[in-house]
Amino acid sequence: MLGICNGFQVLVKLGLLPYGEIRDMDAACPTLTYNIIGKHISLMAKTKITSVQSPWLNGVNLGEIYEIPLSHGEGRFVAPENVLKELIAKGQVFSQYVDENGCVSSDGNVNVNGSMHNIEGIVSLDGRIIGKMGHSERIGQFVHKNIPGLKDQKIFESGVNYFK
Numbered sequence: 001m002l003g004i005c006n007g008f009q010v011l012v013k014l015g016l017l018p019y020g021e022i023r024d025m026d027a028a029c030p031t032l033t034y035n036i037i038g039k040h041i042s043l044m045a046k047t048k049i050t051s052v053q054s055p056w057l058n059g060v061n062l063g064e065i066y067e068i069p070l071s072h073g074e075g076r077f078v079a080p081e082n083v084l085k086e087l088i089a090k091g092q093v094f095s096q097y098v099d100e101n102g103c104v105s106s107d108g109n110v111n112v113n114g115s116m117h118n119i120e121g122i123v124s125l126d127g128r129i130i131g132k133m134g135h136s137e138r139i140g141q142f143v144h145k146n147i148p149g150l151k152d153q154k155i156f157e158s159g160v161n162y163f164k
Contacts, residue, residue: 001129002056002159005072008032008121008131012077017131018092020124030079030087030122032133036114040073044147045112047120047134048098051091054127055162059154065102067149068120068134070112075133077115077122084117095121095132130155 003011009032015023018030025031035041049057049064060066079087087093096104096118097111104118105111111118113133121132138144139152 002155003129003131004135004137005075005133008133009074011129011131016129017124018087018122020126020129028080028083030077030083032074033076033078034074035072035076035112037108037112040071041075041112042069042071043112044068044144045070045120045134046098046100046102046110046149047095048102048104049094049153050096051094051123053091054094054123054130056123056127056130056155056159057094057153058158058161059152063102064150065098066134066153067144067147067151068136068153069138069144070134072113072133075113075115077117077119077133079116081116084119087119087122088117090125092122092125093117093119094123094130095119095134 011017099105
């Protein structure tokens with residue numbers, strides 16, 4: 001299962017991410033909420049692959065940095081600190097917003113929505129469910145051609161190959 005932007009929000013609100021099952025949500029559960037700046041953002045952001053524990057990520061390598069389009073008003077990933085540490089320890093955080101040097105930064109020009117730990121995307125523990133805020137589907141030969149950097153995370157290709 002794959003959820004991008006609003007699809008990611010749905011997967012998190014249902015509990016499918018990060019838990020892999022539909023469950024009642026409470027204050028201890030992660031959620032996606034309003035961007036820290038309080039308005040919609042539409043721009044390109046650098047994201048770094050920090051885990052490849054999913055068949056959806058078979059086309060990327062650990063540490064690669066991608067230029068991904070963002071367009072959302074509620075993309076800030078938040079959760080209690082103990083939950084965030086557990087997600088990171090288990091390799092469920094697969095993508096984070098980074099600066100020009102590939103470093104996580106709280107700078108508003110890097111972490112534009114204010115996500116805790118710069119989280120852009122997560123996977124379920126078994127890796128079969130993946131969600132992210134960046135619009136990885138907005139790629140093509142003539143899309144963002146004046147912006148340097150990697151853009152195709154091969155998420156869709158990897159998903160199809162997984163089921164072949």
